Amino acid sequence: MKAAVVVFPGSNCDEDCRWALQNVCGVSTRMVWFRDHVPDDVDLIVLPGGFSYGDYLRAGALARFAPAMESVKRAAERGRLVLGICNGFQILVEAHLLPGVLLRNTCLQFLCKDVWMKTVRRDTAFTRRLPEVVQMPIAHGMGNYFIDPDGLKSLQDNGQIVLQYCDREGRVTPEANPNGSLLNIAGIVNRAGNVLGMMPHPERASEDALGSHDGRFLFESVLESLIK
Amino acid sequence: MKGDEERMKGKVIVRLKSEVSDPQGMTIQQTVAKLGFGGVRKVRAGKFFEIEFDAPDADAARQLLNNLCDRVLANPIIENYSFEIEENP
Numbered sequence: 001m002k003a004a005v006v007v008f009p010g011s012n013c014d015e016d017c018r019w020a021l022q023n024v025c026g027v028s029t030r031m032v033w034f035r036d037h038v039p040d041d042v043d044l045i046v047l048p049g050g051f052s053y054g055d056y057l058r059a060g061a062l063a064r065f066a067p068a069m070e071s072v073k074r075a076a077e078r079g080r081l082v083l084g085i086c087n088g089f090q091i092l093v094e095a096h097l098l099p100g101v102l103l104r105n106t107c108l109q110f111l112c113k114d115v116w117m118k119t120v121r122r123d124t125a126f127t128r129r130l131p132e133v134v135q136m137p138i139a140h141g142m143g144n145y146f147i148d149p150d151g152l153k154s155l156q157d158n159g160q161i162v163l164q165y166c167d168r169e170g171r172v173t174p175e176a177n178p179n180g181s182l183l184n185i186a187g188i189v190n191r192a193g194n195v196l197g198m199m200p201h202p203e204r205a206s207e208d209a210l211g212s213h214d215g216r217f218l219f220e221s222v223l224e225s226l227i228k
Numbered sequence: 229m230k231g232d233e234e235r236m237k238g239k240v241i242v243r244l245k246s247e248v249s250d251p252q253g254m255t256i257q258q259t260v261a262k263l264g265f266g267g268v269r270k271v272r273a274g275k276f277f278e279i280e281f282d283a284p285d286a287d288a289a290r291q292l293l294n295n296l297c298d299r300v301l302a303n304p305i306i307e308n309y310s311f312e313i314e315e316n317p
Contacts, residue, residue, distance in 0.1 A: 057275075058303060065300075094303070101305045108251050146248065146306065180249075 001226045003029040003044040005070065008063045013049035013085065013203060020206040021046070025219045034063070037071040043226050044081045045072055047088030049139070049201060059102065060090030060144045069095055081125055081222060082195040086140055088188075089197030098190055098197045099155065100147035106180030110141040114211070115178055115200060117186050118166040124189055125225035126196045127162055128217055133170040134214035136200035138178060143199040145181035146186075152182060163187030163198055233282040236289045237317040240277040242302045242309045264281050277301060280317075 003021050007014045013030065021044075022029040032038050036050075044046060052063035063069070070093070075095050076082045084092040092098045114137050119130040147155065155161055156187055163186040165212040177184045179199075187198030202215025244250050250272050257271040279296070283289040291311065297309040 057301070061300070061303070101303055103248070103306065104251055106249070106251050109257055148305065151305075180251075 001027055001043050001223055002041060003027045004032045004038050004042040004048060005029060005046045005048055006032050006034060006038065006066075006068050007048070008050065008052035008066060008068075008087075008091075010052045010054055011048050011050035011087070013087075014200065016201075016203045017048045017085070020203040020215065021050050021220060024206045024216060025223060027219070027223065030069055033224075034066040034068045036068060038068060038075060040075075041136045042080065044083065044222050045075055047072070047082070047084040047091050048085030049088060052087055052091065055087075055142075058090075058094065059087060060092075060094040063087075063091045064095040066152065076190070076195050079192065079194050081226075083126065083222075084195075084197040085201055085203065086138075086143075086199055089199055090142065092195060092197045097195050098188060099151050099160075099196070100145055100188070102142050102199070103144040103146050103180075105140070105144050105178070110139075111143070111178050112139045113137065113178070114169055115186070116166050116170075116176065117163045117171050117200060118172055120164055121159060121162045121164070121189075124162060124193050124196070124221075126189070126221050128225060129217045129221040131211065131214065131217065133166065133168070134217070135212045135216050136202055136205040137211075139148045139204075140179070140199055143179040143181065144205050145185040145199075155188060158191050160188045160191065161185055162189050162196065163200070231282055236281050236283050236286075237314040238277075238279040238281070238289065238293045238311050239314070240279060240293065240297060240309060240311040242277070242297070242299060242307050244272060244306055246305055248306045260268040261301055275301075286313060286315060287299055289315075
């Protein structure tokens with residue numbers, strides 16, 4: 001298996017993603033500068049967190065036009081796995097690889113803390129090894145997932161909601177919703193299931209030294225699904 | 229500037245759609261109310277862009293700004309836009 005991490009101007013979780021993939025999970029990982037193209041033989045493309053283009057205009061709105069994104073779109077259409085984390089999720093929705101949009105947190109604060117998430121679906125390439133309730137950190141000012149009522153119904157009908165904010169016991173409650181996301185949405189997949197966007201950071205929860213290793217299950221899910 | 233083109237200035241306003249909640253606007257409203265602007269019932273925050281470009285005529289200028297707003301400046305899921313064009317500013 002080969003992975004690539006796309007580095008935009010302003011990405012700041014790119015090296016963390018490489019560490020988690022390469023050093024923790026043993027996956028050969030290359031960094032791809034935003035002006036270059038992702039090689040065709042890559043199995044997993046990660047769009048990392050950060051503040052690409054300074055979050056100017058809207059988070060992800062300008063990164064969407066970076067040359068590397070053309071190859072990301074092509075790879076997604078060919079069924080390759082694409083994972084957008086935090087700013088990467090924001091880029092995926094702006095690029096229309098995932099539906100909806102991420103608004104400013106309802107509390108208006110930048111949130112940097114651990115959250116619990118319920119794994120709603122475990123039959124995707126990204127989630128097959130995830131426990132039912134996982135803990136990972138969030139670090140965002142614009143993580144409030146929004147979509148119109150028809151879009152939300154379509155997400156539900158097609159089983160695209162993969163991760164929801166919950167409490168420690170796995171209850172999806174308004175109190176467990178950190179940012180105002182519709183239906184506590186923390187992560188969604190496209191209809192084909194090969195593109196995942198999520199606000200929490202699995203790479204920052206990939207080793208016990210970081211306080212949680214739950215994020216590692218996500219990368220291991222990808223490894224397992226590519227081997228099978 | 230090309231041969232038959234005019235100088236144009238577009239003034240674009242991008243607004244959140246009315247059904248999209250605007251915590252920034254709400255916070256501004258609450259703050260100014262505390263400052264004594266008690267009559268301020270509602271604030272909605274938006275974005276303003278001034279764009280200078282060349283186009284053959286006003287129709288072409290409108291088309292360019294529509295494309296620019298649809299593709300880049302506004303996200304149609306949550307935002308509307310409007311603009312005015314000043315010819316030979």
